[in-house]
Amino acid sequence: MTTTLEPDGTHDGVAAYHFDNRLGGPVLSHQNRWDEMAAAHSGFRSTVARGHWVVTDGPAVQKALQDWRTFSNKSVTALDPDPTFLWIPEMLDPPVHTVWRRLLGHYFSPKTVAAREPEIRRVAGDLIDALKERAGADVLDEFARRFPTLIFMRLMGLPEEDLPTFLDWVHELLHLSHSEDPDGSRRLAAMRAVSAYFEEQITLRRSAPRDDLLSHAMAWTVDGTPINDRDMHAFCILLFQAGLDTVPISIGWALYHFATHPEQRREIVADPSLIATGVEETLRVYSFVVPARKATRDVEVGGCPVRAGEMVMLPLAVTNRDPDRFDNPSEVDLRRKAVNHIAFGSGPHRCLGSHLARLELNVAVEEWHRRIPDYRIAPGQDLWQHGNMYGIKSLRLEWRG
Amino acid sequence: MKITIDAAQCSGHARCAAAAPGLFRLDDDGYALPYDGDVPEDLEEAARDGESACPERAITTG
Ligand code: HEM
Numbered sequence: 001m002t003t004t005l006e007p008d009g010t011h012d013g014v015a016a017y018h019f020d021n022r023l024g025g026p027v028l029s030h031q032n033r034w035d036e037m038a039a040a041h042s043g044f045r046s047t048v049a050r051g052h053w054v055v056t057d058g059p060a061v062q063k064a065l066q067d068w069r070t071f072s073n074k075s076v077t078a079l080d081p082d083p084t085f086l087w088i089p090e091m092l093d094p095p096v097h098t099v100w101r102r103l104l105g106h107y108f109s110p111k112t113v114a115a116r117e118p119e120i121r122r123v124a125g126d127l128i129d130a131l132k133e134r135a136g137a138d139v140l141d142e143f144a145r146r147f148p149t150l151i152f153m154r155l156m157g158l159p160e161e162d163l164p165t166f167l168d169w170v171h172e173l174l175h176l177s178h179s180e181d182p183d184g185s186r187r188l189a190a191m192r193a194v195s196a197y198f199e200e201q202i203t204l205r206r207s208a209p210r211d212d213l214l215s216h217a218m219a220w221t222v223d224g225t226p227i228n229d230r231d232m233h234a235f236c237i238l239l240f241q242a243g244l245d246t247v248p249i250s251i252g253w254a255l256y257h258f259a260t261h262p263e264q265r266r267e268i269v270a271d272p273s274l275i276a277t278g279v280e281e282t283l284r285v286y287s288f289v290v291p292a293r294k295a296t297r298d299v300e301v302g303g304c305p306v307r308a309g310e311m312v313m314l315p316l317a318v319t320n321r322d323p324d325r326f327d328n329p330s331e332v333d334l335r336r337k338a339v340n341h342i343a344f345g346s347g348p349h350r351c352l353g354s355h356l357a358r359l360e361l362n363v364a365v366e367e368w369h370r371r372i373p374d375y376r377i378a379p380g381q382d383l384w385q386h387g388n389m390y391g392i393k394s395l396r397l398e399w400r401g
Numbered sequence: 402m403k404i405t406i407d408a409a410q411c412s413g414h415a416r417c418a419a420a421a422p423g424l425f426r427l428d429d430d431g432y433a434l435p436y437d438g439d440v441p442e443d444l445e446e447a448a449r450d451g452e453s454a455c456p457e458r459a460i461t462t463g
Binding site for chain 1: 410412413414415416418427429430431450453454455456457458
């Protein structure tokens, strides 16, 4: 199946394509297509909906992410330049953004996160122990999606018995294809349910604060004013979207990678000190996040004549698979010297959860291979990845028989 | 050798401290603190590792 884009004329002299990032495709198809587009263009126009620009020059993508004055987070959805909703801190610009990041920084710092390592390791180990006696499993549903979600719920102070409900909501919100949810009503219903859930959790803590992140955050002030319930809610919704699907997707890619590269798998099993670089390399090679920004002024980027108010898509895969930045860019190299990738973004919106995510990923890969060192992709699957954020839809591995 | 850290460019990836833990220090939120003085000769290679680990290219040594 080819995923090469069909040209759709030109726009202001720049090549145009009907490029719809919401559509899924065969495993790795989006990443490979970014390579193709980056080899041919430094930027192009997508003609989907009202149209938007797409930058495919590695350094230009990063520079735009760093330049928050020109590339605002007022909208981060390429197809929706004037959103009626707010996600905090993602959709704020400095200086208010900086205030939130300072308040949140401590809770997600490398030191704070490291203190949780024993607990994180225990949760991962217990889940894998339950799987290892079986012959195989869908490792996304039975491990990759449960493990980080449990950690997230503990961090936020949410009841663990809500785990199945949470996993359902993530699925309904982020994983449905157009044919499964043609009018978007399932997505909307899930969004309403998540919204109502957090409203209830906030109300509970207004009357009886606890010792958890949510309760602490409710006592913060921004510019001298206490955070109101509306902003608290905008923060919860963002954390839900940013924190719940990304680590599962990355664990999925790591297991996919080591299932399809048995020599490298044997290497990390024999020498677990290679895992740290292996994790960074899978984050880099399988880059799955595509940020977007709204231009605050007329500007040229990646050869695109962007006008104030227009949306610009900034695929991280382009920078992370740039042959000018990395030798053999599409290869996972367990001994690569400098893995200075931007899979967690770049500039002021660098992933707040990156230190937690990194720890969870390292722990997942270490504990998995300690218990299940030998496994393969179960035959008879058409491996497929979602659009928007490129995560594998379902991945059955087998390790017995 | 000196280390210059562009504080405006540092976004708190904390990769310098992961690459060279004895050398780069982080503030409470994980952003790199300035490095004062000369890098001891036996740590020059570590300093260069920290420099090349930075995703923002906010570190220069020399
Ligand atoms: C491997 C897993 C993860 C990846 C690859 C990832 C990636 C990213 C990226 C690329 C951004 C920047 C988006 C932009 O520039 O518009 C971001 C932002 C963010 N991420 Fe993550 N993320 C991961 C895990 C997490 C986790 C576990 C949490 C929280 C528990 C989290 C919370 C956030 C937040 C709050 C932001 C917004 C930061 C801001 O706007 O200042 N992420 N993430």
